[in-house]
Amino acid sequence: MNKKNFFLKEKTFYLKNKIFNSNRTFITNTIWFFVLKKNNKIIGIGECNPLLDTFKDSNQFKFKEELDKVYKKVISLKKTKICYYHKYISYPSILFGLEQVLLSLKNKFPVLYNSKFVNGKEGVPVNGLIWLNSFNKKKENNVMKYIGDKIMEGFSFIKIKINTKLFNYQYFILKKIKKKYPIAKIRIDANGCFNNVKDTLFYLNKLYELNMVCSIEQPILSGNWKYMSEICKQSKIPIALDEELKGINNLENKKRLLDFIKPKYIVIKPSINGGFFGSKEWILEAKKREIKWWISSSLESNIGINAIAQWTFIIDKKYKNKINVHGLNTGFLYINNWESPLEIKKGSIWYNPLLKWKIKI
Numbered sequence: 325m326n327k328k329n330f331f332l333k334e335k336t337f338y339l340k341n342k343i344f345n346s347n348r349t350f351i352t353n354t355i356w357f358f359v360l361k362k363n364n365k366i367i368g369i370g371e372c373n374p375l376l377d378t379f380k381d382s383n384q385f386k387f388k389e390e391l392d393k394v395y396k397k398v399i400s401l402k403k404t405k406i407c408y409y410h411k412y413i414s415y416p417s418i419l420f421g422l423e424q425v426l427l428s429l430k431n432k433f434p435v436l437y438n439s440k441f442v443n444g445k446e447g448v449p450v451n452g453l454i455w456l457n458s459f460n461k462k463k464e465n466n467v468m469k470y471i472g473d474k475i476m477e478g479f480s481f482i483k484i485k486i487n488t489k490l491f492n493y494q495y496f497i498l499k500k501i502k503k504k505y506p507i508a509k510i511r512i513d514a515n516g517c518f519n520n521v522k523d524t525l526f527y528l529n530k531l532y533e534l535n536m537v538c539s540i541e542q543p544i545l546s547g548n549w550k551y552m553s554e555i556c557k558q559s560k561i562p563i564a565l566d567e568e569l570k571g572i573n574n575l576e577n578k579k580r581l582l583d584f585i586k587p588k589y590i591v592i593k594p595s596i597n598g599g600f601f602g603s604k605e606w607i608l609e610a611k612k613r614e615i616k617w618w619i620s621s622s623l624e625s626n627i628g629i630n631a632i633a634q635w636t637f638i639i640d641k642k643y644k645n646k647i648n649v650h651g652l653n654t655g656f657l658y659i660n661n662w663e664s665p666l667e668i669k670k671g672s673i674w675y676n677p678l679l680k681w682k683i684k685i
Contacts, residue, residue, distance in 0.1 A: 325360065325402060332395055333357045333685050337625055337658045343455040345485045345515040350375075353623055353658075356391055358398075358425040359685055366683060368428030371628035372421030373595050376570075391418055398422070404429050406601065416573070417622075420599035424631045434630055434665075434681055441637035447672030448637050449649045451481040451511060459490050459497065467497055468504070475505050478671030481538070481649045483511040488518065488527070495530060502536050510537045516545035516567060521554045532560040539589055542566040553585045562588035566620075569606065573598050578609050589647065590615060595622040600635055607643060620651035626664040627683075629654070633666070633673050 336354045343350050353375050360368035374387050390413070397412050406423050413419045427436040440446040452474035458467050471482055486494050501508055512531060518524040524543045531537045539562045543555055546567040556563045565587045572578055582590075590610055592603045603619070610617050619636045621629055633652050640648050652673050663682035667674045 325398060327399060329361045330395075330399065331359055332391065333359050335625075338660055339657050340659050341657075342457065343657065344457055345455065345487075345513070347515055347517070350623065355625055355628075356388075356421070357627065357685070358395070358421050360425055360428065366433060366685065368425040368433050369627055369683070369685075370421035370424030370426075370428070371595075371624055371631070372415075372417045373622055373624045373628055374415065374417045376593070376596050376622040387415055387418075390415055394418055394422065406599075410601075416598045416602065417595045419601070420594050420628075420631075423599045423601065424627075427631075435634075436631055437634045437638045439634065439637050439641075441634060442675050442677065444675055444677045446637070447670065447674040448633050448640070448652060449480065449672045450653045450668070451483045451649055451651055452479040452671075453651070453653065454482065454484045456485045456487060456490065459494055464497070468500065471501055471508065472505065474671075475508060477669070480671055481509045481511050483513055483651060485513050485515065486517065487514075491527060495534075498531075498534055498536070502534055508536060511564075512537055512540040512561075513566070514540055514543045516542050518543045520544070521551050521558075524555050525558055528555075528559050528561050537561055539564045541591055542568060546570060549581065549584050552587075556585055556587050564589035564591050566591040566593075569593075570596050573602060575605055575609075578605060582609055582613055582615060586613075587615060590617045591620050591651070592617055593620050593622045594632055594635070595624060595628065604639070607639065611643060616647045617645070618647050618650050621654045623654050623657070625658065626662045626666055629673075630664060630666060630675075633675070 334354065334356050336352055338352050339350060356372040358370040359366060372391060394409065394412055397409065401408060404426055406426055409422060431438065435442050441448060474482055518527060528540060541564045544551055552568065569590060572581055590606060592606050594600055594603045597603050597606060607617055619632060621632055629652055636650055653668050656668060665676040665679035667676050
């Protein structure tokens with residue numbers, strides 16, 4: 325690899341509609357890519373998406389500085405195994421991007437892992453997703469129609485973002501969903517919106533009464549291990565850790581967290597959990613403790629979603645994952661996403677080998 329055929333590319337993606345969860349609004353997302361070309365054709369590409377990366381929020385300049393240093397290190401070392409670069413990388417999204425482009429050297433982009441997924445024979449089950457901005461009292465029928473459509477399309481789970489300000493209205497909607505679609509299975513994502521143990525258990529008990537909520541992600545803000553442990557013990561609804569995993573990159577600290585909090589589930593995001601390498605560590609430690617898991621995206625473009633979906637398909641098969649409904653359909657939120665063979669149908673994400681990638685770099 326040299327500067328002529330290996331370079332960095334920055335692109336800003338625009339969401340079709342402004343979306344928000346309980347603590348953040350998303351309008352645009354600037355993503356960086358490692359790009360490898362041969363004879364003016366892309367043979368490898370890796371997405372570094374720092375949108376949810378813990379450290380990037382506080383200092384974007386440091387992220388760009390490290391990205392450039394890692395790029396130069398790849399040029400100088402000319403090593404094609406990711407293990408040679410671990411010590412130079414502190415940002416999980418950079419590690420993940422470099423993993424992708426190096427995997428492309430083993431196969432051929434866009435195939436990172438040859439499987440029935442990239443051959444178009446099997447899909448990866450995903451959940452439907454409802455953001456907070458969908459809960460508008462003036463557009464109540466829109467939410468009900470969306471959920472009805474998703475159930476008819478074959479989605480086995482619907483994930484719903486919640487917060488305390490909208491809770492009463494959201495609870496009202498959930499009761500209507502239960503009555504109209506009794507087979508609906510709901511995942512709740514709180515994004516840390518509850519204040520303390522008592523507050524959390526009050527809301528969770530109300531949701532439990534509906535007999536349709538299968539799990540709740542990150543009920544309180546991350547970093548409060550003691551309180552989160554108490555919630556996991558007392559909650560009637562299984563708790564999934566999400567943001568709690570951010571910034572926990574050392575293997576021993578991963579073990580400590582799982583042993584202390586003892587969640588029923590963890591939600592793994594390669595862009596913020598150390599790429600495929602760090603994500604696999606989480607899976608192996610979870611399996612030892614009989615903690616179930618699923619994979620989720622971090623608002624990646626189709627480049628990142630493609631990589632995560634291919635890896636997820638392989639990992640599901642390898643570890644015989646029973647909770648195999650993942651959160652991988654967020655790439656379809658962008659107006660100017662790369663055109664790709666990725667499709668959402670029958671409640672799954674599919675790779676259609678008859679369609680072509682259109683990447684202008």
